Amino acid sequence: MAIDRTLYREIPVTNGLWASAAVLMAFLLGAFASFVYVEHHGHIVTGMTNQIVWGMPHVFAIFLIVAASGALNVASIASVFGKMAYKPLSRLSGVLAMALLAGGLAVLVLDLGRPDRLIVQMTHFNFTSIFTWNILLYSGFMGIVAVYLWVQMDRSVDPKWTKPAGLAAFVWRLALTTGTGSIFGWLVARPGYDAAIMAPMFIAMSFAFGLAIFILVLQGLCRLADTPLGQGLITRLTRLLALFVAVVLYFTAVQHLTNLYAQEHAGFEAFILRDGGLYTLLFWWVQVLLGGLLPLALVYGRSAPVTAGLARVVAALVIIGGIAQVYVIVVGGQAYPMQLFPGYEVSSSFLDGEVAAYTPRLPEIALGLGGVALALFATGLGAKILRILPSNLSDHNLPG
Amino acid sequence: MTFRMPNGAKLADKPTRRDFFKSGAAFATMTLAPGVTLMAFGGSAASAVVDAGKRWGLLIDTSKCADDCDACVTACKTENGWEGNGDAERDVQWIRKVTLRNKATGHESSMPVMCQHCESPPCVDVCPTGASFKRDDGIVLVDKHICIGCRYCMMACPFKARSFVHEPVNNQKPHAPRGQGTVEGCTLCVHRVDAGGIPACVESCSATGNGAMLFGDLLDPTSEIAQRLAEFPSVALRPDLDLNPGVRYAEI
Amino acid sequence: MILTRIFLALCLFLSAGALSAADGVGPDIPQATGEPHPEGNDYMRRWHMEMLKHDRDLTMYLGIRPTDTSLAECFECHTVRDEAGTPVTVEDERHFCRACHDYAAVKVDCFDCHRSTPVDFDEPSPHAFLTRGPRFRSWGADDPEVLLAYLSQVMTEPN
Numbered sequence: 001m002a003i004d005r006t007l008y009r010e011i012p013v014t015n016g017l018w019a020s021a022a023v024l025m026a027f028l029l030g031a032f033a034s035f036v037y038v039e040h041h042g043h044i045v046t047g048m049t050n051q052i053v054w055g056m057p058h059v060f061a062i063f064l065i066v067a068a069s070g071a072l073n074v075a076s077i078a079s080v081f082g083k084m085a086y087k088p089l090s091r092l093s094g095v096l097a098m099a100l101l102a103g104g105l106a107v108l109v110l111d112l113g114r115p116d117r118l119i120v121q122m123t124h125f126n127f128t129s130i131f132t133w134n135i136l137l138y139s140g141f142m143g144i145v146a147v148y149l150w151v152q153m154d155r156s157v158d159p160k161w162t163k164p165a166g167l168a169a170f171v172w173r174l175a176l177t178t179g180t181g182s183i184f185g186w187l188v189a190r191p192g193y194d195a196a197i198m199a200p201m202f203i204a205m206s207f208a209f210g211l212a213i214f215i216l217v218l219q220g221l222c223r224l225a226d227t228p229l230g231q232g233l234i235t236r237l238t239r240l241l242a243l244f245v246a247v248v249l250y251f252t253a254v255q256h257l258t259n260l261y262a263q264e265h266a267g268f269e270a271f272i273l274r275d276g277g278l279y280t281l282l283f284w285w286v287q288v289l290l291g292g293l294l295p296l297a298l299v300y301g302r303s304a305p306v307t308a309g310l311a312r313v314v315a316a317l318v319i320i321g322g323i324a325q326v327y328v329i330v331v332g333g334q335a336y337p338m339q340l341f342p343g344y345e346v347s348s349s350f351l352d353g354e355v356a357a358y359t360p361r362l363p364e365i366a367l368g369l370g371g372v373a374l375a376l377f378a379t380g381l382g383a384k385i386l387r388i389l390p391s392n393l394s395d396h397n398l399p400g
Numbered sequence: 401m402t403f404r405m406p407n408g409a410k411l412a413d414k415p416t417r418r419d420f421f422k423s424g425a426a427f428a429t430m431t432l433a434p435g436v437t438l439m440a441f442g443g444s445a446a447s448a449v450v451d452a453g454k455r456w457g458l459l460i461d462t463s464k465c466a467d468d469c470d471a472c473v474t475a476c477k478t479e480n481g482w483e484g485n486g487d488a489e490r491d492v493q494w495i496r497k498v499t500l501r502n503k504a505t506g507h508e509s510s511m512p513v514m515c516q517h518c519e520s521p522p523c524v525d526v527c528p529t530g531a532s533f534k535r536d537d538g539i540v541l542v543d544k545h546i547c548i549g550c551r552y553c554m555m556a557c558p559f560k561a562r563s564f565v566h567e568p569v570n571n572q573k574p575h576a577p578r579g580q581g582t583v584e585g586c587t588l589c590v591h592r593v594d595a596g597g598i599p600a601c602v603e604s605c606s607a608t609g610n611g612a613m614l615f616g617d618l619l620d621p622t623s624e625i626a627q628r629l630a631e632f633p634s635v636a637l638r639p640d641l642d643l644n645p646g647v648r649y650a651e652i
Numbered sequence: 653m654i655l656t657r658i659f660l661a662l663c664l665f666l667s668a669g670a671l672s673a674a675d676g677v678g679p680d681i682p683q684a685t686g687e688p689h690p691e692g693n694d695y696m697r698r699w700h701m702e703m704l705k706h707d708r709d710l711t712m713y714l715g716i717r718p719t720d721t722s723l724a725e726c727f728e729c730h731t732v733r734d735e736a737g738t739p740v741t742v743e744d745e746r747h748f749c750r751a752c753h754d755y756a757a758v759k760v761d762c763f764d765c766h767r768s769t770p771v772d773f774d775e776p777s778p779h780a781f782l783t784r785g786p787r788f789r790s791w792g793a794d795d796p797e798v799l800l801a802y803l804s805q806v807m808t809e810p811n
Contacts, residue, residue: 042567042580049489050563053551113549113564113581116761120546124529131528131552188522188641189558264640338558340513340637341500341652348498348513350560351488449715535713543712544765570741571775572767574724575717579765594715 006088006397008387011225017384020224024377031370034363035110043113046364051356052334057111060368063209063326064104064375065138065180066202069173070210072097072145074237076173079148079166085236085398089218090166091388094149096217096379097173097210098142103375105138107367130182137176144169153387177206184329191268192333197258201251205322208244212318215241215311217376221383222393230395235306238314242299245318249292252325264342271336271355272328279332282324291321331358449594452536456588457517457618457646458602459625459634462500462509464612470497472512472613475604479589480576492563492578494586495601500652509652512601512613514586515540515561516637516645523553523562532583538618538646539588547582554583558638561585588646618646679755682748686729697752704762723762727770734809741775742768744809 048055075093078086148165178199185198222229259265346353484491495514523532531547562585575591589599605613616625634648710716730748742763
């Protein structure tokens with residue numbers, strides 16, 4: 001079977017590209033306007049309060065950052081685990097990973113109470129804080145993936161360097177996601193956090209979210225560049241995604257089963273699993289069903305190859321389920337009241353003992369969406385000016 | 401000295417006006433390059449008010465705390481200037497009155513809850529810049545000069561002791577600077593304590609006649625608070641977390 | 653090369669006198685009251701930030717609170733008053749710190765948290781409050797009298 005050499009091309013300038021750029025730019029401007037508005041008036045114009053201190057911006061940021069490390073997976077599978085079928089996708093995987101991380105970090109930084117003090121953060125490090133380690137991990141990730149991309153794209157570099165660079169990137173990204181999960185896992189104060197399983201669960205989430213976004217972005221770019229995308233590759237990617245979804249469901253199950261066993265966490269578990277209103281709905285219907293069981297049924301319930309349309313549906317479901325999962329973790333974990341004294345009910349003028357309400361307002365939603373737009377815009381820009389998209393991804397062209 | 405400077409600089413290098421006067425070099429410096437001269441005279445190691453041999457704490461007797469009294473809250477508001485807008489969700493609350501009701505027996509007690517000034521504060525552990533810090537005498541503070549407003553300390557605090565300032569502030573009290581975008585909480589009236597006084601909440605509680613709050617040095621065996629803690633039972637909030645707070649509650 | 657050096661030296665020489673308002677070059681610095689700083693104006697202009705930060709760290713971490721070197725003490729002498737005799741806050745461009753900092757385009761971070769007027773003065777609400785929409789407390793903007801008073805103040809204050 002004749003295999004063409006993998007030729008990477010910049011995506012051509014078309015009306016479709018301009019239209020996509022225009023839409024993304026609109027979201028970027030909206031996010032910028034929201035940032036200026038919140039910066040001037042203070043966070044009182046957002047829905048975040050002293051009870052729900054991290055809201056929509058953080059949901060989007062955590063989702064994007066977790067997905068960023070997962071998006072690099074495709075390249076890791078090729079470089080580290082030797083699956084040659086994914087080799088042509090490595091460059092896009094690296095660029096997408098950097099873009100998603102940039103989008104997530106932008107939202108995180110712009111939501112700070114004092115974003116003008118970023119320099120202060122970069123010069124004052126408290127090494128007992130996982131946040132500090134995360135900052136170093138995020139910055140290092142950008143550098144390591146940049147080196148990884150350079151090693152692959154620069155013809156003067158010996159291909160033997162791809163594997164060590166890929167391995168370094170893979171290990172770094174595991175550390176990064178562990179750090180992100182530990183932001184919550186290391187908080188002793190709240191019953192919804194304080195769990196060692198947060199770190200591996202976030203790693204499983206990163207596999208799923210990153211690959212789902214990768215599938216959608218790959219399809220989108222191939223459509224824009226009129227690149228043939230083989231059904232075999234789509235099937236492989238989507239089946240892998242379904243496997244990752246199953247792993248996420250496993251970790252979620254273990255987390256909640258463990259919590260249910262501990263009487264001290266019974267209140268929180270009852271809140272999330274039964275009494276939490278919106279959080280219960282999001283958990284069961286969106287996270288578990290839409291984002292977990294339905295994709296599994298759609299992919300594993302058939303023996304026929306996965307079509308492009310089905311892949312889009314599955315990826316979209318996983319993303320929606322993923323956002324719901326992060327929302328339940330981040331906001332649900334804060335909504336449940338803290339037990340100031342075990343065995344006692346608490347009430348006060350500061351809403352102690354009450355389930356905290358959270359209504360996201362436009363400024364914070366716009367900021368979060370702007371982060372997504374930044375990631376997509378950066379990816380599109382990268383595909384336009386760099387040669388990262390293969391010119392032919394049809395099935396007969398797949399190596400290995 | 402074991403305090404932490406945010407930029408890691410040593411105190412002795414930086415000149416102060418007092419050192420300038422003491423050195424009597426006022427005239428000489430006008431003719432020389434400023435930086436060089438002052439370094440040459442050096443700085444005096446100023447005597448610290450913070451004493452690592454002390455640990456400031458509070459003892460709150462909930463049986464003396466009246467359900468309908470919030471003198472401590474009002475006093476703190478007046479002393480530190482954090483009047484609210486009536487928005488319970490976004491208003492800053494350095495101290496609030498909390499009612500604890502025993503789920504099994506139904507017994508209720510009321511008490512003020514503020515920053516517990518833990519010995520192992522989770523907020524200090526998680527602050528990315530080190531703005532949340534513990535002084536050598538046990539008082540946990542926010543260095544608002546380096547606070548970036550990430551609110552991670554608010555996530556980490558088991559007592560909801562910290563509040564985020566959601567809107568622009570002015571007309572601050574000179575001893576309690578506070579502003580938009582930073583996080584703040586009870587300072588144990590550190591400006592009063594450093595001058596040898598007691599926190600405003602404790603003072604106002606005594607003034608009402610209830611006398612539910614007691615302030616003192618936990619490490620001084622002759623202080624009233626240490627003696628009361630040794631003699632009568634008291635508990636910490638969230639005892640399961642083993643944070644060893646400086647604030648203790650009796651008769652819950 | 654030598655010409656560059658002469659040029660740079662000239663710039664340095666000229667900039668040394670940049671803070672004198674008499675020749676029209678440089679900021680218009682409001683006159684202070686009270687005793688002048690013994691270190692001299694040039695020293696204070698160059699080093700005031702270092703001194704403030706040093707004293708700040710002493711207070712923050714060691715609890716040393718010398719009242720003669722507090723920010724509040726600065727405004728005992730360096731208060732600028734408007735026509736009515738009321739001190740102006742840092743939001744007004746006539747404020748002492750803004751006179752030089754606006755000229756040098758160096759942002760003053762202090763007054764987000766610290767007060768910018770003498771201790772006994774009751775500062776009015778920050779301007780940001782008055783520009784919020786009807787969802788939030790209007791701070792009197794829905795009261796015609798208050799609104800008119802504000803508008804007339806805005807009309808008469810110099811730009």
